[in-house]
Amino acid sequence: MRVVLGVAGGIAAYKACSLLRLLAEAGHDVTVVPTAAALRFVGAPTWAALSGKPVSTDVWSDVHEVPHVRLGQEADLVVVAPATADLLARAATGQADDLLTNVLLTARCPVVMAPAMHTEMWDHPATQANVATLSERGVHVVPPASGRLTGKDTGPGRLPDPEELYAVCERELARSASASASVAPAGAAAPATPSADAARGGGDLTGRRVVVSAGGTREPLDPVRFLGNRSSGKQGHALAVAAAARGALVTLVTSAPTDVPGIDIVPVETALQMREAVLEAAARSDVVVMAAAVADFRPATYAPSKIKKTHDVQADGGEDDSAPTITLVRNPDILAELVATRGGASSPVIVGFAAETGDAEGSVLEHARAKLERKGCDVLVVNEVGEDRTFGADDNTVTILRRVSDEGIEVGPASKAAVSDAVWDVVAPLL
Ligand code: C5P
Numbered sequence: 127m128r129v130v131l132g133v134a135g136g137i138a139a140y141k142a143c144s145l146l147r148l149l150a151e152a153g154h155d156v157t158v159v160p161t162a163a164a165l166r167f168v169g170a171p172t173w174a175a176l177s178g179k180p181v182s183t184d185v186w187s188d189v190h191e192v193p194h195v196r197l198g199q200e201a202d203l204v205v206v207a208p209a210t211a212d213l214l215a216r217a218a219t220g221q222a223d224d225l226l227t228n229v230l231l232t233a234r235c236p237v238v239m240a241p242a243m244h245t246e247m248w249d250h251p252a253t254q255a256n257v258a259t260l261s262e263r264g265v266h267v268v269p270p271a272s273g274r275l276t277g278k279d280t281g282p283g284r285l286p287d288p289e290e291l292y293a294v295c296e297r298e299l300a301r302s303a304s305a306s307a308s309v310a311p312a313g314a315a316a317p318a319t320p321s322a323d324a325a326r327g328g329g330d331l332t333g334r335r336v337v338v339s340a341g342g343t344r345e346p347l348d349p350v351r352f353l354g355n356r357s358s359g360k361q362g363h364a365l366a367v368a369a370a371a372r373g374a375l376v377t378l379v380t381s382a383p384t385d386v387p388g389i390d391i392v393p394v395e396t397a398l399q400m401r402e403a404v405l406e407a408a409a410r411s412d413v414v415v416m417a418a419a420v421a422d423f424r425p426a427t428y429a430p431s432k433i434k435k436t437h438d439v440q441a442d443g444g445e446d447d448s449a450p451t452i453t454l455v456r457n458p459d460i461l462a463e464l465v466a467t468r469g470g471a472s473s474p475v476i477v478g479f480a481a482e483t484g485d486a487e488g489s490v491l492e493h494a495r496a497k498l499e500r501k502g503c504d505v506l507v508v509n510e511v512g513e514d515r516t517f518g519a520d521d522n523t524v525t526i527l528r529r530v531s532d533e534g535i536e537v538g539p540a541s542k543a544a545v546s547d548a549v550w551d552v553v554a555p556l557l
Contacts, residue, residue: 127299129154130197130233132206132226133173134213135163137276138242138285142207143168146176148292154299157197159183159226161213185225194225198232203299206230208242208285211253217265218256236298240268240291245281254410261333261375268294269375269390282390293387297371330554332373335411337474338366339404339418339460341381343397347452348429357419358382361479361522361542365415368546372554377411379403381418397421397457404460405467408474412557415477415549416461417507423454465502475556476503477549481511491525491534498527505529505552526552 129149133142139160149156158173162183173181180187185194198204206213206226213226217239222228230237239260247253248270261267268291271284285291340362342355359382366378366389376389379400383393392407394400397420408414436445461478468474480497484490494508508525522545523538537548 127154127202128200129156129295129299130201130204130229131156131158131177132204132209132213132229133158133160133164133168134206134208134210134226135161135166136208136210136242136285137167138208139164139167141285141288143172143176144288145205145207145291145295146173148288149295150177152292152296157181157201159197159229161224161226163210163212183225185228194222194228195232197225198229199234201229201233201235203236203238203295204229204233205238205240205291205295207238207240207291209239210241211243211247211250211256214239214241214253214256214260218259236266237264238266238268238291238294238298240285240294241270242285243270243283244275244279245283248283257375258333261373264329264332264373266294266298266373266388267333267375268388269377271390272392286388290385290387297387329373331369331550331557334369334374334413334557335377336366336369336374336413336415337377337379337404337407337411338362338369338415339379339400339420340366342419343381343400343421343457344395345397345421345424345457346395346428347425348431348433350432353421353423353425355419355421359418360520361545362415362417364542364546365417365549368543368550369413372550374413377407379407379418397424397460401458401460401463405463408464411474413475413477413553414464415479415553416464416503417479419481420460421457422459424457426453426455461501461503475505475553477505477507477553478503479507479509481509483511491527494525494527494534498529503529504556505549507549508534524548528552528556530556 131146133139146156156177157179158177158181160173160183170181216227217230222231257267268286270282271286272282273284274280275283341359342357344352344354346352359380366376367386370376370388378389379392379394381394383391392403394403433450436447464476478501480494482490482493490510494506498506506527521539522542524545526535537545
């Protein structure tokens with residue numbers, strides 16, 4: 127396949143060398159189009175040697191071959207990594223002042239952009255508006271990873287690892303190959319229909335910012351012990367992957383972190399850490415899905431060294447070998463806080479999860495409907511729990527309840543991926 131690798135002028139340009147290698151080793155025909163600023167970080171000879179092709183930054187080289195039009199027209203994929211704040215701004219406003227921006231205007235294939243910059247630049251409303259514009263036009267923006275930046279500072283802004291970007295590129299190439307007749311050009315907005323076709327990656331969440339929480343929190347007692355629960359995080363991870371496949375920019379706040387290409391993973395352990403990460407990401411999101419099993423209680427105190435089996439020497443010189451009493455305090459209810467603090471038209475759609483059993487007081491659904499009202503979220507995904515239902519399974523059976531309708535949607539038994547798509551089918555029209 128023909129791939130154009132655009133490289134903008136950021137320190138992460140060196141990582142694009144590895145991405146180029148991965149693409150070339152996979153047999154793709156890669157043309158590198160750096161910006162003039164990118165060449166200050168990695169020189170033209172490096173790109174030429176790794177790609178086996180000459181490189182140029184402006185539209186005045188090899189004019190007889192009309193590269194500013196041909197490269198974009200003939201490409202099967204354009205990937206820009208790193209995409210700097212400046213490049214995003216120029217692309218969003220349709221400027222054509224160098225070869226890369228010309229390629230972006232002439233490309234009718236999938237376009238992937240991987241922004242990398244300092245956190246302040248990424249968070250700036252101007253950059254966020256440019257990202258939103260590009261996403262709405264169908265550009266697949268891979269959110270920057272969190273971590274160490276150029277200096278000693280840390281935060282969101284890192285270019286994801288080349289292997290992750292390579293996986294996103296392969297996914298886009300495979301998607302465009304299988305649907306080449308119907309792929310929306312990168313310059314046009316993707317369709318916003320929640321149809322079954324869209325559910326399989328047609329992009330009905332394109333440009334939407336989604337936060338998913340996953341896994342069971344661990345509430346530490348001392349450096350080696352914690353209170354936890356059996357949640358595996360699989361359903362939350364499947365929701366994140368399904369949202370990314372439908373075009374969303376996904377932040378996954380999880381206590382069970384695994385590498386998922388193209389998804390910003392925020393690893394957390396405790397309910398308090400999860401609260402901080404979710405609220406921070408929710409402030410700039412269109413949807414928050416609380417799939418995590420957040421511990422309702424945590425130990426009131428944390429012992430900085432391991433609590434010994436025997437403790438406290440008694441007045442008579444003997445050791446107290448009774449079991450210690452653990453006092454618990456309540457954790458904040460993150461879902462309730464999200465509901466309580468939202469306001470205005472730009473509030474995110476909020477999805478909760480509930481594990482319920484039926485009892486003498488009412489059926490699973492009656493309890494769940496009451497919980498939806500009590501919690502005030504827009505959608506509640508109800509899991510019936512019982513002895514024969516195991517945590518960590520690959521399948522799930524749920525009922526999806528919406529505030530806007532009395533009808534519940536039953537899903538399963540089905541894979542957690544299929545359950546995820548059913549959830550997004552319900553959420554997408556609410557956006
Ligand atoms: O009330 P219950 O714990 O059944 O509600 C479950 C829902 O509330 C889930 O979406 C879970 O992620 C969320 N939750 C929360 N903070 C807590 C407890 C639960 O956000 N402390």
